[in-house]
Amino acid sequence: MSEPFLIDELLKIRGLEVDFDGFKAVDGVDLDVKVNEVHFLIGPNGAGKTTVIDCVTGMTKPTEGSIRFDDVELRGKKENSIVKMGIGRTFQTASVFEALTVEENLDLAASFRFSMLKLLRQRRGTTDAVERALEDTGLTDVRDKPAGTLSHGQKQWLEIGMLLCQDPKLLLLDEPVAGMSPEERTRTGDLIRLTAERCTVLCVEHDMDFLRRFADRVTVMDEGKILKAASTVAEVQADERVQEIYIGKGRGIEEQTQEAGA
């Protein structure tokens, strides 16, 4: 972490509302993410978690509410300027540039502050940030392979690696271990631990094991609303309403996890 932050809450969401043609996908959400914490956002499918991330990153325009990052309002800003303020995100299904090599993927991510003129120059060699990301993600051996040939897990790591190249202040991860094998989960966990050392993380994830290992605080959403505001993992697990939205819908959190992983 280079510069000090002005305030304690790096991300401060107040009264967020998203209306899709009369359907409120997000309905009055308040959320605080503190500097340097790993904050988990959980809730059943369709709770509105991805939509919250979409709002923070400018992909979806909220109908109401405010989103302040480092005390600056994000609403109305363009996607790319939000990224330049230091917010990176992954997508629920890993999105990398399949026609480009792993190294080129990382290099493009690392060059995001270049002027157009500089971008028009040919690349010679790699930067330290790219080398470090290759190491962090364990993709050094496949650096010259097209990203399209990577496995599902490797693509997720590459995507996180690309964001790490950008040295973000806040990283938003949308279900980073969904669909992964147990070994892949462990490696992803290591990568997220590394990430957490460098920046604040807001992670959407069902995996309870994951939650227990990494979460500093957890917020639970259901049907567009906050069901339980930021609390510790133990508090969340003990909360009856939280159990109910999982169990009451026929399944336990653990089973839900299984399904998310399947």
Next chain:
Amino acid sequence: MSQFAKSFLPSTRGEWSSRATFVGVAILFLFVFPAWLSDSRLDLMSSYVAYAIVALGIAIAWGNGGMLVLGQGLFFGLGAYCVAMYLALVEVGGAPNLPQFMTLLGSQETLPALWKPFNNLWFALSAAVIVPVALAATLGTLIFRSRIRGPYFAILTQALAGAFGILLIGNITLINGTNGITTSFSEIFGLKLAEPEDQKVLYTICVIALGVAFLLSRQMLKSRYGRLLLAVRDAEDRVRFLGYSATKIKVIAFATSAGLAGVAGALFVLVGPKIISPASVGIIPSITMVVWVAVGGRASLAGAIAGAILVNTAEFEISSAAPEYWLYFQGALFIGVVAFAPQGLAGAATWLKSKITSRGDSGATSTAKPVEEAA
């Protein structure tokens, strides 16, 4: 500076071989063709060389950027008309005089205001590039900003070419409508367009222009920008959420393709049929330009050049032998290449090269980098 100089030295075997190919093809065009082809065929070849420059732009925008440009005839036409207006004035001895067709029509008393600046060669030449680029940049910004892409973008460009064609046809008194502007009896830089010796010089100018356009385009595609363009083609959102303006990236490619089409149009009126009319700029010529690139291999610059020259040669041969078959042939070419061989000639070349090298040494170069494929 030494860094700059070094960038011209090949560093890998692949680069050496592509450089050798470039020199070989340059010799073919600059020395073999002029010696081998008849005067009139060489003059026609000049127009194919001009077409190849349009094709480069399409390979950039469509092959690399995923923007199917179906209206390149518009930009080509703008470049062509800009220079043709200059030539038409030169033919009658300069400005206050009316171009031939106006005198014949008898519809104008004095030279229309639109025509006046085109009395100046440098104005005409710069307008031939600047007008297409500015138009493409403006339209591109509007279209890409509102996230219109894919088939929607393609249809809008096609509609634009159609509207432009109709606009030209309707303006009889100003730019001679359907008949267009003939330039055969004019001259530029003291070169007479009807003179075979001067036509050879014009041919060389076209070839050099193509060579320069190719090298610049190749540089563009090999740069980080070129990678970004592919990235936008395949995952536009990811590019945006890495902090880039996808709109800007696309607009640059679209405007570049328009600029190349403008240059091509400017050269086109100097050579070959020496006429520009709505028949070469509307919807059908525009999509024909895309066929050349599809045949050559959409993402490959070398392929685009080969496609433009081969398809046009084939068109000339077939339609002078059996005109009624050309459309069948062209349609079949379109269907066959796009549906069943989307990599075109470039794909075939890569396949062939990998066959040859894998026989020589086992697979050292078999992972042909996309960079080289694109060049």
Next chain:
Amino acid sequence: MEAILNQLFAGVSYGSILLLIALGLTFTFGQMGVINMAHGEFIMFGAYTTYVLQEVLGKDQITYAFLLSLPIALVVAGAMGLLLEITLIKRLYGRPLDTLLVTWGVALVLQQLARDIFGANNVEVVSPSWLDGGITIAGVDMAYNRLFIIGLSLAITAAAWVVVGKLKQGRRMRAVMQNRQLAGASGINTPSVDRRTFFLGSGLAGVAGVAITQLGSVGPNLGTNYIIDAFLVVIVGGLGHLRGAVIAALSLGILNSLAEYWSSASLGKVIVFLAIVVFLQFRPEGIVASESRGLA
């Protein structure tokens, strides 16, 4: 004022032709995401169907030939569309731009085919005598043939509405359009729905072709004159929405005719184009936004 009313009528008349053409596209482009550039040639073959029937039935059976050609053109063009779907388009799923180019190739072949069969020159289709002439209401000259086309267009739109909104076939089509995988998983035979949709969409092009014979002569390039405007209707209307298509077709028809009236025929198209680009700045997803994801 009368001049403007006349222009309005001309615009509505042109709009209703666009609507007839765009209806078919609403099915093929809207539902399946297929840009079929040969749609214009299906129109052309629909028009030639009328011509052939007139030639076969003779000069004294003009009315029968004309009325009979409506269903026959539907089947002829529909069959052509079906053939295209089975042989080429099916293979190109998920490659919309390639589909556009391939079907353009098909269009070229079909145009040349028409030239070889019917000759390069345009042929004349005789109008039934009850479509000759017209009436003048409030100073607006309304030709019967144009009124007929407006009526036909309304009737077919209404029929399409019923098919899509009420019938089982239409429900399947909408299901496939909204979520192909889910529809497939819930037991709908999606390839078969695709084929029917394509048959219907292309068939409507044939019907539009029959209607167009009443406005002028028939030639191999008949379709190309309309196809781009019809695609613009679908884009402006919003993908796959009948309501959007109706509004867009009429607006574009009227805009076309007014723009041509106030400027010139040649500048009119440019003005319409610019208007569309400006409109899309505010509503990139068209008049009826796709969030409600319906065909109706």
